[in-house]
Amino acid sequence: MATTAVSISEIRKNLKKITDDVVDYDDHVIITKPQNRNVVLMSEKEFDSWKETLYLLGTEANRKELDESIKQVKEGHIKTLSKEEWDKMSHEN
Known part of the structure; x- marks a missing residue:
């Protein structure tokens, strides 16, 4: 599992590869945006796991x-x- 940071421009150019890596390798991607309005991209499986943990x-x-x-x-x-x-x-x- 790796966490990488990419710009919003890079996401636009390589969305398929980046999302495939997120799912295939349990990677997390920080999508950097202007004014520090960043977003984290993770697989649905990982997201569901986080939700379950927060619930428990x-x-x-x-x-x-x-x-x-x-x-x-x-x-x-x-x-x-x-x-x-x-x-x-x-x-x-």
Whole structure:
């Protein structure tokens, strides 16, 4: 993954190649514009990942639950479920 900066003029000339590189190599491109009104170009997959992360960390309750889950994994307090066990648990709710 690389982050590069290109001018708006360069984007106009090479849009296909630049967008292909963004998708194929998970690159980020900073499109520089006058008066420091820059824009970042990233793949839809990367954008969706950022949105999900922001959602998960968006509330104090979620952050606490995630921290607790990470702590449990680090301490080895985990249980692996079979597909059947997971299906049974998910249908009980």
